[in-house]
Amino acid sequence: MVVIGLTGGIASGKSTAARYLAEKGAHMIDADKLGHRVYQAGRPAFDRVVAAFGDDVVGDDGEIDRRVLGGKVFGSPAQLKRLTDIAWPEILAMAIEEIGKARDDGASVVVLEAAVLLEANWQSDVDEVWVVAVEPEMALARATARDGVDEAAVQARIDAQLSNAERVAIADVVIDNGGSEAELFSKLDAEWHRVRCASLEAAS
Numbered sequence: 773m774v775v776i777g778l779t780g781g782i783a784s785g786k787s788t789a790a791r792y793l794a795e796k797g798a799h800m801i802d803a804d805k806l807g808h809r810v811y812q813a814g815r816p817a818f819d820r821v822v823a824a825f826g827d828d829v830v831g832d833d834g835e836i837d838r839r840v841l842g843g844k845v846f847g848s849p850a851q852l853k854r855l856t857d858i859a860w861p862e863i864l865a866m867a868i869e870e871i872g873k874a875r876d877d878g879a880s881v882v883v884l885e886a887a888v889l890l891e892a893n894w895q896s897d898v899d900e901v902w903v904v905a906v907e908p909e910m911a912l913a914r915a916t917a918r919d920g921v922d923e924a925a926v927q928a929r930i931d932a933q934l935s936n937a938e939r940v941a942i943a944d945v946v947i948d949n950g951g952s953e954a955e956l957f958s959k960l961d962a963e964w965h966r967v968r969c970a971s972l973e974a975a976s
């Protein structure tokens with residue numbers, strides 16, 4: 773089995789690539805979705821978040837109120853780090869558990885889609901890092917068209933992220949998504965073929 777970590781900056785095309793790889797038959801794990809479950813009551817991160825940020829982050833329903841929690845970390849890199857130091861290891865543990873289940877189910881290719889893959893330092897937990905990359909101008913254009921938000925907000929997020937050069941330096945595979953979707957899919961086809969062959973060879 774081959775485990776791919778799929779990442780990239782805002783509006784680089786991660787989700788588009790992930791949907792395509794799912795159609796090809798990859799077992800998909802979405803770190804964003806795990807991130808929505810990580811603070812659920814009963815999970816280890818719940819108590820740690822409450823201890824770190826106060827009882828008022830717990831809503832009337834007994835769950836973490838993500839809006840209140842978001843307000844506490846907004847604009848404070850130190851507080852945000854405090855939160856990600858709690859959340860990221862837990863999300864990784866959940867992903868590793870899912871990877872184990874996929875292995876037991878006989879999956880040949882698993883794709884962990886994670887915007888924060890490199891920031892969270894998960895590259896050694898996957899076999900290959902695939903970075904989807906577009907020039908910042910194109911990310912800006914695609915993000916504003918998709919989300920209907922203003923350019924300054926998107927630009928601020930681009931500036932706060934790792935640069936393409938930093939991502940590419942760590943990547944095993946760089947998928948340039950500066951062209952059409954068809955071009956993106958054909959690059960993915962080539963890489964998909966390579967990993968499928970590798971995983972079949974390893975299994976034989």
Ligand code: ATP
Nearest residue numbers: 781782783784785786787788914918951952953956
């Ligand atoms: P984010 O992390 O910001 O959610 P993402 O990396 O998952 O973004 P997508 O949502 O896949 O990126 O793509 C961003 C936008 O660009 C979407 O509206 C998508 O349809 C569009 N898009 C992606 N790839 C292409 C392409 N090759 N040509 C034209 N539009 C594209």
